[in-house]
Amino acid sequence: MDTQLDWSAYDSYGAGDAYAALPSAGGAYGKAAAVCIGNRQCQRTEKGVMCPSFRATQDAKHSTQHRAATLKAALNGEYGPQPFIGPELEAAMDLCVGCKGCKRECPNGVDMALLRIEALAQRWNAGAGVPLRERMLANLPRLAPWLQYLDWFLRLRERLPILARWGERWWGIAARRSLPRGAARSFLSYAPRAAVGAAEGRELVLLVDTFSNHFEPANAQAALDVLLAAGYRVHIARPVEGKRPLCCGRTFLSHGLVANARTEAMHVVEALTPYVERGLPVIGLEPSCLLMLRDEYYALGLGPQVEKIAKAALLLEEFLAKEHEAKRLDLALRPLPHSHVLVHGHCHQKAFGAMKAMRKVLGLVPELKVEFIESSCCGMAGAFGLEAEHYEMSMRMGELALLPQVRQSSPQTLLIANGVSCRHQIRDGAQRESLHLAQILQAALAGDDPKPA
Ligand code: SF4
Numbered sequence: 001m002d003t004q005l006d007w008s009a010y011d012s013y014g015a016g017d018a019y020a021a022l023p024s025a026g027g028a029y030g031k032a033a034a035v036c037i038g039n040r041q042c043q044r045t046e047k048g049v050m051c052p053s054f055r056a057t058q059d060a061k062h063s064t065q066h067r068a069a070t071l072k073a074a075l076n077g078e079y080g081p082q083p084f085i086g087p088e089l090e091a092a093m094d095l096c097v098g099c100k101g102c103k104r105e106c107p108n109g110v111d112m113a114l115l116r117i118e119a120l121a122q123r124w125n126a127g128a129g130v131p132l133r134e135r136m137l138a139n140l141p142r143l144a145p146w147l148q149y150l151d152w153f154l155r156l157r158e159r160l161p162i163l164a165r166w167g168e169r170w171w172g173i174a175a176r177r178s179l180p181r182g183a184a185r186s187f188l189s190y191a192p193r194a195a196v197g198a199a200e201g202r203e204l205v206l207l208v209d210t211f212s213n214h215f216e217p218a219n220a221q222a223a224l225d226v227l228l229a230a231g232y233r234v235h236i237a238r239p240v241e242g243k244r245p246l247c248c249g250r251t252f253l254s255h256g257l258v259a260n261a262r263t264e265a266m267h268v269v270e271a272l273t274p275y276v277e278r279g280l281p282v283i284g285l286e287p288s289c290l291l292m293l294r295d296e297y298y299a300l301g302l303g304p305q306v307e308k309i310a311k312a313a314l315l316l317e318e319f320l321a322k323e324h325e326a327k328r329l330d331l332a333l334r335p336l337p338h339s340h341v342l343v344h345g346h347c348h349q350k351a352f353g354a355m356k357a358m359r360k361v362l363g364l365v366p367e368l369k370v371e372f373i374e375s376s377c378c379g380m381a382g383a384f385g386l387e388a389e390h391y392e393m394s395m396r397m398g399e400l401a402l403l404p405q406v407r408q409s410s411p412q413t414l415l416i417a418n419g420v421s422c423r424h425q426i427r428d429g430a431q432r433e434s435l436h437l438a439q440i441l442q443a444a445l446a447g448d449d450p451k452p453a
């Protein structure tokens, strides 16, 4: 079996007793599935993230263990010669939101988010054909610049339910969902091209993701303002060739379009290489985008340069927390008029242990009372919650903890959610606006109220 992702990290698995039941096909991909030893800790609900689909359904068929078992059965030939286009694997993977909760919380570190991507890629490869909706959602980075011209239609859709129902019928986009609206001007269209900030300041690179660039440029501006106020010299990452802004490749990868994701990732690697060779940190805002550089870029087989890029890539909060610990952070923050914040962590922030950095950085704002929501996945999970057949499940996941706690909070409480899809879910499910951490810090520079992007 030719895999589309590089599974060589699992080559040595299977040597010990714990991995004795290796599938007969799939090579290292099969070994990655066999990492699951079936002790069903993913079918618990006490705390943590794993596994949101099991938590919402209480059905073992929607747990990590069942997915791994089904994948092993598929690779053992139990579902016939074309298991990737058969119903068994499709049903098992259907509600996996790719949260990476299992990668962090499963005692054996089963990476079902990545296993699912390979299964999807194999499905498309086996002739199932990529549906139009999946193509459209995967191609968001290419479509995003044009969305501002469709703003009139998106406004009309909000007022005329018949249009939303038409979109559900023909495109499979949930009628009950609001749709993201493109900003009138993307951040990179007006962001400085040359490095900005104090000439003698520590240099760094700001990697602006598709969502911050096209949908919420105020977040990128806030991050830039904070970094400049702290005295850094900021380079804003641009592609080496061509005009299309850099994109990590996340939307392509999560829809199983591995070759497209690899192309996008190669542009990022090419653009960042000169900076990381000089030892500059690379700062990003959107957890699912930035953390891809530390995780899936290895599986995309992008060459030895990935190691250096992975080491340099940091979320804004991780970078600021590290700088604070090293006593290099000089950020004059003032109390906010509203001094209570409620924080929802993005699944990938939690999977990479970045919530500690959030706590540390928020602790730098004087008099701020910080409360964390004990929640699993928000339920939106990229495009999952937009898909008509997943809308109900998406809301059920949100209702497990996040949305009730948001509703119970006072309207004066500031809500923080660093993930763009988490903010979308909070808006749709609790009719409240939430903010990226960068906006809280920007507001604290002035001691003023933050404004939603
Ligand atoms: S996925 Fe992890 S927690 Fe779940 S059964 Fe397998 S080894 Fe256990």
Ligand code: SF4
Residues within 6 Å of the ligand: 049, 050, 051, 052, 053, 063, 064, 067, 095, 096, 097, 098, 099, 100, 101, 102, 103, 112, 113
């Ligand atoms: S990635 Fe998330 S939803 Fe998928 S199996 Fe792992 S914990 Fe469950």
